[in-house]
Structures are given as C-alpha cells and as structure tokens.
Amino acid sequence: MSPTPLTVATAPATLSPMSRSALILIHAVASCAMALHGDIAHAQVPEPTALVDQQHCMFCHTSDAPFLAPSFRQIAQRYRDKPDARFMLEDKLRHGGKVHWGDMAMPLPEDRGGPLSAEDAHTLVQWVLSQ
Ligand code: HEC
Structure with a gap:
C-alpha cells in the first residue's frame, strides 16, 4: 500500500x-x-474549615477512608442523587436522628463543640455531599 x-x-x-x-x-x-x-x-465546595474544626468533624470522619465513621465520600455517594437527603442530613447534624451506618450514632452538636445554626448545617452538608 x-x-x-x-x-x-x-x-x-x-x-x-x-x-x-x-x-x-x-x-x-x-x-x-x-x-x-x-x-x-x-470542583469541591471549599472546606468550611472553621466550622469543621469547631465541630470536630475530622475527629471521627476522613474524606476518603472510613474510620470511626463513614468517610465523607461514602456519605456523598449514598446521598448525592437523593434530592431530599440534604434536609434530613442538615436536621440530623443539628438535632440527631436515626442511625444509618452502624451502631454508633453521631454525637449532638453540643457534644461536638457547640450549637449549630441551620445555615452552618447547610454549609457543612453541601461540603460533605461535594466529596
Ligand atoms: C464523635 C464522632 C463524630 C463526629 C465528631 C462527627 N461525626 Fe458524623 N458521623 C459519625 C458516625 C458514627 C456516623 C454514622 C451514624 C449513622 O449511622 O447514621 C456519622 C454520620 C455522619 C453523616 C451521615 C448521616 C446519615 O444519616 O447517613 C454525616 C453527613 C456526617 N456524619 C457529617 C458530619 C459532620 C459535617 C461533622 C462535623 C460537623 C461530623 N459528622 C462529626 C461520627 C461523628
């Protein structure tokens, strides 16, 4: 050829x-x-570092490795495509709720570092679900 x-x-x-x-x-x-x-x-929603520190999120969670708690990536995978999930999660971050992953419940905000406003819960959940 x-x-x-x-x-x-x-x-x-x-x-x-x-x-x-x-x-x-x-x-x-x-x-x-x-x-x-x-x-x-x-793109990731930028980490709301002050909030995350104040609430000690990284004490139990990591971004990608399950540790004492499910990783934020696992959580994002489970809820990302469920449009109503973020309301449940925001409420849970503020007031607690049913356990969804194992036997250990997440402590209430008072035990994590202080009360959490609806706005801050929203910011945190958006950040978690972006991972
Ligand atoms: C003392 C340990 C601890 C801390 C601190 C903690 N978590 Fe958790 N988190 C857990 C555990 C344990 C679970 C699994 C609970 C369950 O089965 O629903 C969980 C579950 C979650 C879930 C999924 C809830 C569900 O219903 O599926 C989200 C979202 C979450 N955490 C976000 C956060 C954020 C954001 C912070 C910081 C504000 C935080 N966590 C701080 C231990 C913790």
Missing part, C-alpha cells in the same frame, strides 16, 4: 488563512470549555 499524498495533515493548508485561524480559535475555545468542564466536574 502506497501512502496517499493528501493526508489529514496537509488538508488545513488548503484552507484560506482566514478559516485556518478560525479553526485554531475554535479549537482553543473548545479545549478551554473542556478544561472548564473538567474543573466543574471535580
């Missing part, structure tokens, strides 16, 4: 300079959009 002289590589040379730069531009925009999309797909 002999190589065909007109390959994909030579094809753009036959385009006018105008459309060549347009192609390059489109390519640049497309790669940009893809990079951006990738960022969003992996």
Whole structure:
C-alpha cells in the first residue's frame, strides 16, 4: 500500500488563512470549555474549615477512608442523587436522628463543640455531599 499524498495533515493548508485561524480559535475555545468542564466536574465546595474544626468533624470522619465513621465520600455517594437527603442530613447534624451506618450514632452538636445554626448545617452538608 502506497501512502496517499493528501493526508489529514496537509488538508488545513488548503484552507484560506482566514478559516485556518478560525479553526485554531475554535479549537482553543473548545479545549478551554473542556478544561472548564473538567474543573466543574471535580470542583469541591471549599472546606468550611472553621466550622469543621469547631465541630470536630475530622475527629471521627476522613474524606476518603472510613474510620470511626463513614468517610465523607461514602456519605456523598449514598446521598448525592437523593434530592431530599440534604434536609434530613442538615436536621440530623443539628438535632440527631436515626442511625444509618452502624451502631454508633453521631454525637449532638453540643457534644461536638457547640450549637449549630441551620445555615452552618447547610454549609457543612453541601461540603460533605461535594466529596
Ligand atoms: C464523635 C464522632 C463524630 C463526629 C465528631 C462527627 N461525626 Fe458524623 N458521623 C459519625 C458516625 C458514627 C456516623 C454514622 C451514624 C449513622 O449511622 O447514621 C456519622 C454520620 C455522619 C453523616 C451521615 C448521616 C446519615 O444519616 O447517613 C454525616 C453527613 C456526617 N456524619 C457529617 C458530619 C459532620 C459535617 C461533622 C462535623 C460537623 C461530623 N459528622 C462529626 C461520627 C461523628
């Protein structure tokens, strides 16, 4: 088989300079959009560090390894696609509730470092579910 002289590589040379730069531009925009999309797909809600410290979340949880408690990644996997779950979780963080993972319940906010406002519970749950 002999190589065909007109390959994909030579094809753009036959385009006018105008459309060549347009192609390059489109390519640049497309790669940009893809990079951006990738960022969003992996974006994490920034850790609300002060809250997490104050409530000692990392005393029992880690981001990706089950320890004394399920990892935040496990929790996110379980609830991410359940739209109502975050209300249950926010309420549970503030007032406690049924155990869902094992025998050990999560301590109430008072025993974790202080009362937790609805807004702070919301922030924490959003962060957990983004992991
Ligand atoms: C003293 C240990 C401890 C601390 C501190 C702690 N957790 Fe937990 N957490 C647990 C345990 C144990 C479970 C599993 C409870 C269960 O089975 O529902 C749990 C479960 C959870 C769940 C899933 C609840 C469910 O119903 O599935 C979320 C969300 C969560 N923790 C978030 C947090 C956040 C956010 C903090 C900090 C504000 C925190 N935890 C602090 C021990 C802890």
